[in-house]
Amino acid sequence: MNQIELKRALSKLPLGDVRYFDSIGSTNNEALAWAASGAKDLSLVIADEQTAGRGRLDRKWFTPKGTALAFSLILRPTTEEKPHLTRTVGLAALAVADSLRTRGLVHGTAAPVTQIKWPNDVLLNGRKVAGILVESVWSGEEVDCVVIGIGMNVAKGAVPSAELLQFPATSLEEWLGPHVQREKVLHDILAGIIALRPHIGTDSFIASWEKALAFRGEQIQVEAGSGSPVTGKLLGLESDGSLRLSAEDGKSITVRFGDVRLRSHG
Ligand code: BT5
Numbered sequence: 001m002n003q004i005e006l007k008r009a010l011s012k013l014p015l016g017d018v019r020y021f022d023s024i025g026s027t028n029n030e031a032l033a034w035a036a037s038g039a040k041d042l043s044l045v046i047a048d049e050q051t052a053g054r055g056r057l058d059r060k061w062f063t064p065k066g067t068a069l070a071f072s073l074i075l076r077p078t079t080e081e082k083p084h085l086t087r088t089v090g091l092a093a094l095a096v097a098d099s100l101r102t103r104g105l106v107h108g109t110a111a112p113v114t115q116i117k118w119p120n121d122v123l124l125n126g127r128k129v130a131g132i133l134v135e136s137v138w139s140g141e142e143v144d145c146v147v148i149g150i151g152m153n154v155a156k157g158a159v160p161s162a163e164l165l166q167f168p169a170t171s172l173e174e175w176l177g178p179h180v181q182r183e184k185v186l187h188d189i190l191a192g193i194i195a196l197r198p199h200i201g202t203d204s205f206i207a208s209w210e211k212a213l214a215f216r217g218e219q220i221q222v223e224a225g226s227g228s229p230v231t232g233k234l235l236g237l238e239s240d241g242s243l244r245l246s247a248e249d250g251k252s253i254t255v256r257f258g259d260v261r262l263r264s265h266g
Contacts, residue, residue, distance in 0.1 A: 001048045001066070001182065009183035013190055016040030016074070023065070025052035028133055028149040031072035035137045035145035039074045042194070046071040046186070053151060055131055056120065060164075061151050067158035067171075069182050072149040073193065084201045085136070085143055086240040089119050090209040091200055092132045092148045095192030096122045097212050099185055100129070103176055112175040115214035117167075118234075118243050118260055122152075123214055127170035129153055150189065154182050166259070210236045215262055220245070224258030231263055 003020070010018060017040060024030060024047040031045045050070050053061035063070040077085060093116040100114045100122070112124045122130040130152040137145040153159050153171035155178070160169065172180045199205045210216070215234050222243065223229045232245030232253050243255040 001046075005181065005183040006046070006186075009187040010044075010190070013187065013194065014042065015190070016043035018044045018046070021045070021047040023047065023049040023051060026050055026054050026149075027070050027072040028054060028135055028147055031074050031147040031149070032135060032137060035074045035076075035147060039145070041074070041076040043074045044071060044190070045074075050151075054149075055133060061131060061133075062158070062160045062164070063151055064157055067153070067155040069150065069152040069154055069186055069189075071186065072147050073190065075146045075148065075197075077143060077146060081197070081200060082143065085146060086242075087200050087205065087209075088146050088148060089132055089134045090116075090205070090237075090241050091193060091196055092134065092150060093120065093122055094205075094209055094212060095189050095196055096130050096132070096150060096152065098192050099188035100124065100172070102188070103172070103180065103185070114212075116209070116212045117214045118237075119241070119257065121167070124170050124172070124175055126214070127168040128165075129170050129172060148193070152185065152189075154180055154185065167261070206237055206239060206241075209241070213237070215260065219263040220260050221263045222255050222258040222260050224255065230255055230258070234260075 027045040027047050047070050049065035050063035053063045055061045097114045097116055115123045117123050120132040121128045133149040135147045136143045156171050156173045159171050218234055220234045221229045221231045232247045235244045235246055238244055238254055245253040247253050
């Protein structure tokens with residue numbers, strides 16, 4: 001990664017400290033340890049390659065060298081923010097989605113559709129371009145720090161082969177051409193998180209998050225662990241960021257975690 005470009009891209013943002021690695025196991029692991037030992041608010045860990053990148057439930061996240069964005073941002077929530085921390089994944093997803101909507105397109109192509117696949121994926125034209133992993137550092141009963149880990153496929157070489165994937169993936173390059181600068185995308189995502197953060201507790205925040213959701217009004221299936229999947233029509237979000245579905249009998253269902261997919265009609 002171009003260090004001069006990186007410094008320039010981050011110079012105007014009100015970040016804490018920044019740790020850059022050519023290669024690391026997982027930026028989230030580094031950020032969690034740093035947060036526990038007193039990192040400042042908005043400190044950032046960024047790496048050009050991850051050798052043990054993590055998704056949810058100990059799944060793997062692939063970050064080949066020189067092709068992707070992989071970073072973790074540490075937030076030290078204020079007293080006002082603490083009641084709304086379950087919305088943090090939405091904060092990150094909205095910032096990622098917004099950063100993509102404003103990017104230039106390859107001449108002559110239609111603008112790709114950017115959506116959030118609840119809870120933590122960002123899709124470009126229905127395929128996963130970025131994943132988010134939010135983790136917390138606790139101090140007794142209270143959350144002391146939140147780590148927002150974001151991985152994004154920038155170049156085509158970042159996209160893992162299909163047999164390693166549960167859901168189809170894509171890269172920015174595929175839709176926006178080869179000239180996307182990782183440092184600029186990073187800047188836009190961080191700037192978006194910083195700008196949205198004061199609104200995290202508002203109704204308009206939830207409304208924007210809902211508006212960006214993929215599969216709204218469609219029949220979906222949510223798999224959450226070993227039990228049978230929950231099915232229903234995706235209606236929207238609860239105030240804590242949980243997913244709201246309506247079952248066939250019209251009853252409302254709330255889902256707190258899981259993997260969403262469109263229900264097959266076959
Ligand atoms: C995620 O989990 O999507 C969260 C990914 C978070 C990665 C960032 S990178 C910086 C920070 N440091 C870390 O160690 N992690 C964070 P989940 O929804 O559980 O999806 C994981 C699944 O995505 C895997 O099981 C694969 O099927 C798929 N996958 C892995 N690498 C991918 C990639 N590069 N692009 C698209 N899909 C991928």
